[in-house]
Amino acid sequence: xxxxxxxxxxxxxxxxxxxxxxxxxxxxxxxxxxxxxxxxxxxxxxxxxxxxxxxxxxxxxxxxxxxxxxxxxxxxxxxxxxxxxxxxxxxxxxxxxxxxxxxxxxxxxxxxxxxxxxxxxxxxxxxxxxxxxxxxxxxxxxxxxxxxxxxxxxxxxxxxxxxxxxxxxxxxxxxxxxxxxxxxxxxxxxxxxxxxxxxxxxxxxxxxxxxxxxxxxxxxxxxxxxxxxxxxxxxxxxxxxxxxxxxxxxxxxxxxxxxxxxxxxxxxxxxxxxxxxxxxxxxxxxxxxxxxxxxxxxxxxxxxxxxxxxxxxxxxxxxxxxxxxxxxxxxxxxxxxxxxxxxxxxxxxxxxxxxxxxxxxxxxxxxxxxxxxxxxxxxxxxxxxxxxxxxxxx
Amino acid sequence: xxxxxxxxxxxxxxxxxxxxxxxxxxxxxxxxxxxxxxxxxxxxxxxxxxxxxxxxxxxxxxxxxxxxxxxxxxxxxxxxxxxxxxxxxxxxxxxxxxxxxxxxxxxxxxxxxxxxxxxxxxxxxxxxxxxxxxxxxxxxxxxxxxxxxxxxxxxxxxxxxxxxxxxxxxxxxxxxxxxxxxxxxxxxxxxxxxxxxxxxxxxxxxxxxxxxxxxxxxxxxxxxxxxxxxxxxxxxxxxxxxxxxxxxxxxxxxxxxxxxxxxxxxxxxxxxxxxxxxxxxxxxxxxxxxxxxxxxxxxxxxxxxxxxxxxxxxxxxxxxxxxxxxxxxxxxxxxxxxxxxxxxxxxxxxxxxxxxxxxxxxxxxxxxxxxxxxxxxxxxxxxxxxxxxxxxxx
Numbered sequence: 001x002x003x004x005x006x007x008x009x010x011x012x013x014x015x016x017x018x019x020x021x022x023x024x025x026x027x028x029x030x031x032x033x034x035x036x037x038x039x040x041x042x043x044x045x046x047x048x049x050x051x052x053x054x055x056x057x058x059x060x061x062x063x064x065x066x067x068x069x070x071x072x073x074x075x076x077x078x079x080x081x082x083x084x085x086x087x088x089x090x091x092x093x094x095x096x097x098x099x100x101x102x103x104x105x106x107x108x109x110x111x112x113x114x115x116x117x118x119x120x121x122x123x124x125x126x127x128x129x130x131x132x133x134x135x136x137x138x139x140x141x142x143x144x145x146x147x148x149x150x151x152x153x154x155x156x157x158x159x160x161x162x163x164x165x166x167x168x169x170x171x172x173x174x175x176x177x178x179x180x181x182x183x184x185x186x187x188x189x190x191x192x193x194x195x196x197x198x199x200x201x202x203x204x205x206x207x208x209x210x211x212x213x214x215x216x217x218x219x220x221x222x223x224x225x226x227x228x229x230x231x232x233x234x235x236x237x238x239x240x241x242x243x244x245x246x247x248x249x250x251x252x253x254x255x256x257x258x259x260x261x262x263x264x265x266x267x268x269x270x271x272x273x274x275x276x277x278x279x280x281x282x283x284x285x286x287x288x289x290x291x292x293x294x295x296x297x298x299x300x301x302x303x304x305x306x307x308x309x310x311x312x313x314x315x316x317x318x319x320x321x322x323x324x325x326x327x328x329x330x331x332x333x334x335x336x337x338x339x340x341x342x343x344x345x346x347x348x349x350x351x352x353x354x355x356x357x358x359x360x361x362x363x364x365x366x367x368x369x370x371x372x373x374x375x376x377x378x379x380x381x382x383x384x385x386x387x388x389x390x391x392x393x394x
Numbered sequence: 395x396x397x398x399x400x401x402x403x404x405x406x407x408x409x410x411x412x413x414x415x416x417x418x419x420x421x422x423x424x425x426x427x428x429x430x431x432x433x434x435x436x437x438x439x440x441x442x443x444x445x446x447x448x449x450x451x452x453x454x455x456x457x458x459x460x461x462x463x464x465x466x467x468x469x470x471x472x473x474x475x476x477x478x479x480x481x482x483x484x485x486x487x488x489x490x491x492x493x494x495x496x497x498x499x500x501x502x503x504x505x506x507x508x509x510x511x512x513x514x515x516x517x518x519x520x521x522x523x524x525x526x527x528x529x530x531x532x533x534x535x536x537x538x539x540x541x542x543x544x545x546x547x548x549x550x551x552x553x554x555x556x557x558x559x560x561x562x563x564x565x566x567x568x569x570x571x572x573x574x575x576x577x578x579x580x581x582x583x584x585x586x587x588x589x590x591x592x593x594x595x596x597x598x599x600x601x602x603x604x605x606x607x608x609x610x611x612x613x614x615x616x617x618x619x620x621x622x623x624x625x626x627x628x629x630x631x632x633x634x635x636x637x638x639x640x641x642x643x644x645x646x647x648x649x650x651x652x653x654x655x656x657x658x659x660x661x662x663x664x665x666x667x668x669x670x671x672x673x674x675x676x677x678x679x680x681x682x683x684x685x686x687x688x689x690x691x692x693x694x695x696x697x698x699x700x701x702x703x704x705x706x707x708x709x710x711x712x713x714x715x716x717x718x719x720x721x722x723x724x725x726x727x728x729x730x731x732x733x734x735x736x737x738x739x740x741x742x743x744x745x746x747x748x749x750x751x752x753x754x755x756x757x758x759x760x761x762x763x764x765x766x767x768x769x770x771x772x773x774x775x776x777x778x779x780x781x782x783x784x785x786x787x788x
Contacts (some may be wrong), residue, residue, distance in 0.1 A: 001409075001636065001639060002407050002409070003407075003408060003409025003410060003412060004406075004409060005405070005406065005407055005408070006405075006406040006408065007405045007406065008402055008403075009402075009403040009405075011399070011400075011401045011403075012398075012399065012400040012401065013397075013399055014397060014398050014399070014400065014655070014656075015395075015396070015397025015398060017399060018397060071605075114415065165749055211636075212624070213636075213639065213640060213643065214636075214640050215616065215617060215618050215620045215640050215643055215647070216643075218616035218617075218619070218620065219613050219616055219617075221616075222609065222612035222613055222615075222616050223609060223612075223613075226608050226612065229608070230608075242395065242608075243605075243607075245395060245607065245656075246607060246608050246609050249607065249609055249610075249655065249656075250609055253609070258652075261408070261643065262408075262639075262643075288764045
């Protein structure tokens with residue numbers, strides 16, 4: 001097993017009514033003026049935004065608001081937030097929303113705190129941030145794990161490039177408020193996309209080519225079983241508190257580092273393949289991952305069929321004999337069956353994309369940074385490999 | 395399930411040779427003068443202390459040393475450390491050892507940073523600490539989980555009272571260096587006592603009387619299976635790196651809060667019953683827990699036989715039919731079989747204690763704070779209950 005670093009300083013408040021404590025938490029952080037950053041109108045309609053403002057006012061904190069963050073959050077909004085924060089002397093960023101809003105906060109935090117460079121350079125990975133404004137989150141969708149993670153993903157409209165930042169502990173939120181009830185009103189498609197994203201954060205770390213830790217494996221397998229079981233419940237009972245809670249906590253644990261202890265960097269090829277889809281076609285991240293995963297898995301599983309067989313046995317209870325190839329394939333099919341059972345796509349057509357050969361080529365060209373990088377851990381993928389996987393998924 | 399708070403800010407460096415980075419880590423903490431606190435001669439003999447000193451010197455850090463911490467660490471040593479830190483203007487405490495050394499550091503940290511009161515008051519729980527000196531740990535035994543926890547336990551020689559402090563995030567170590575190789579030379583009895591302690595930190599949180607979280611349950615069950623499996627390997631192969639690593643990481647996870655998410659405070663009666671044994675008879679903590687656990691479990695399991703049956707099924711693969719009572723008892727027996735298989739005691743006699751009725755009564759009298767408190771969660775235990783459990787364990 002590999003050496004590892006584990007660092008998850010985010011304070012989590014989990015459960016009913018916890019969002020009402022946000023003013024107190026912010027006060028403890030010693031801040032003075034807060035940017036409340038949010039997405040569309042649902043935070044307004046649900047009354048959440050008003051509750052948050054009231055909690056901040058009760059704590060004697062000043063604040064400004066900035067809404068309008070969209071899925072696959074945009075660089076232009078980040079720059080707008082940066083200007084606002086500078087103008088208003090904001091010293092704390094509060095995300096009220098899901099991964100898009102949290103990631104937008106992280107990018108604003110980098111932009112404000114590192115005036116010596118263009119924030120996009122942290123996504124091109126040509127520069128490393130030295131500071132970040134402190135961030136807190138009130139989560140309204142279980143999916144990205146950004147509420148405890150060290151990464152963020154932004155889409156630059158100039159070229160529609162969706163890129164992850166350099167990973168840095170600087171952007172890990174100071175606190176995350178997880179109230180499962182805030183996710184009750186999510187549309188089914190978003191709920192289930194979120195479940196796929198959570199599974200994928202675990203699988204990206206799980207599928208590696210070297211000896212792993214038993215304890216990390218069994219935590220990861222338990223987490224995946226929990227998500228699969230509860231994602232199915234949420235198809236019928238979107239207001240089942242326990243199911244929402246299980247998925248929500250799994251979402252944070254799947255991306256805070258716990259499921260990667262001893263598995264080094266993981267694979268992440270699926271995420272990178274999906275980022276091009278998200279950048280070019282603005283699809284829901286989790287759905288995009290579901291559409292690609294089976295094709296990726298079939299393309300790479302022969303690099304380590306034992307690992308895929310372990311996954312099949314321990315996540316889907318598929319009897320594992322000595323034929324690892326067969327068990328591995330059965331596991332891949334079982335995951336795709338699960339995707340279908342929660343109405344997630346298993347190919348690009350089901351995702352709503354009918355792509356030409358040129359578009360497929362462009363995806364691979366962009367994903368390979370114009371044929372200059374490979375991606376993936378269990379198997380290194382060059383531009384031609386990427387193109388084949390996109391074609392398999394078509 | 396209950397609301398919960400989760401906060402584990404300790405930075406973990408895990409793996410081979412990680413202790414050589416201690417100087418760099420301390421430098422990052424911005425400290426100037428470090429107390430290197432340690433136990434007996436093993437840290438000297440193994441060369442570890444010299445390596446630590448060299449790393450600090452390389453980083454340009456000043457330091458003083460204080461050895462002589464014993465198992466069931468003493469208040470007198472804490473006070474000695476406090477005086478030394480004040481005299482030398484120490485601003486960071488580095489524990490090189492196991493739970494006893496880390497706990498001694500935590501108590502010194504409280505004592506130095508809260509000159510307004512007697513540090514023992516934090517253990518009597520009549521005062522709450524406002525500050526603590528920062529602490530780091532290089533772990534040499536996997537057991538206490540103190541390297542990531544918010545608690546510490548000290549024995550006051552005046553009355554031989556072993557008491558846990560008020561739980562406070564102030565004392566959570568800033569970093570923990572976990573190099574499994576540093577545990578290779580531990581005597582078998584200490585290794586296996588440590589494994590029992592790790593299991594018990596999980597079980598104390600697991601055995602509750604209300605609805606829990608699936609994901610926490612399955613993480614806890616996976617953790618217990620990992621420890622049981624690897625504790626057996628370590629009986630034959632004390633220098634098996636992977637087995638040492640699995641147990642070491644399980645030790646930190648079992649007590650950093652992860653296994654308590656949604657289970658509120660847990661039970662902790664076994665720990666409190668053992669603390670009296672440790673205070674009066676200076677036994678190894680894990681061995682003391684093993685000697686008491688079966689008696690405690692048989693005394694309380696009927697409060698929630700389904701929970702004990704789930705434990706039997708998911709940790710020991712015992713088929714669970716509808717007879718929860720029978721399955722519960724089989725699970726208790728399986729855990730005791732495990733204790734025996736790693737040469738841990740399952741009663742006080744095997745622990746080396748032949749106790750009189752008067753001594754049993756005194757244990758219960760002290761554990762109940764002179765018949766003024768109850769302990770336990772799954773079942774509230776008063777002084778008479780405690781006495782019965784000690785008698786069952788005799």
